Amino acid sequence: MNAHLPAPSPVVLVVEDESLVRMVAVDILEDEGFTILEAANADEAWAILEGRADIGVLFTDVNMPGMMDGLALATLVAERWPHIRLVITSGRRGFGNSEMPDNGQFVQKPYRQIDLMSAIAHAA
Template sequence: MSLLPSSLSLVVLVVEDEPLLRMLATDILEDEGLTVLAAATAEEALSILESRGDITVLFTDINMPGKMDGLTLASHVAQRWPHIRLVVTSGRQGFTNDQLPDDGQFVQKPYRPRQLVCAIAHAA
């Protein structure tokens, strides 16, 4: 049984450098009936964001390789695409929701499927 309203049509961009975690998050969200796009880096995520206008939620890990971490990506998205809701995760750092840009949601790793889905639903 889905935790999301059936009328909710979301496109989620999952940004996670660990392939198994990216696949897990994608599977969890697709099982809820969501459309999911995936990226391994913030740079790849920006390329996807530039090419699509239908993304409604960004779910990003904070600690990633490359020039931009997930928190910087979330801040950039909040400024450039203010309609996109933010959900941020980390296994190394803890945040409260009020420490995140644009009323974002924080999910601590390791997270359970229900925690992720609830954060996405609350963000949307």
């Protein structure tokens, strides 16, 4: 009977140290119906990941302060939580999708809503 109900949108963890950029990403994703969690660095993100089982997408910037950058975070997430889709962004350096851990997707900053949504849809 519930076969016609849409699948719930995944929870997205947005990891971005620049608060204004993080706010833009959150607005884009909320407009698309996603539930959003926010972290300013990889350490905060890791704590959130360990406490939540419902995260479906990690959207992280590469360059952040702290013990690890977004690429290292994504690599560890792929190892520990292989069901989480990975989307990585940077304004400083472009990456090919083949360089992403676990079939993740790369979105160059500044990104548009359509680019971000396409990356989430294509992340494995």
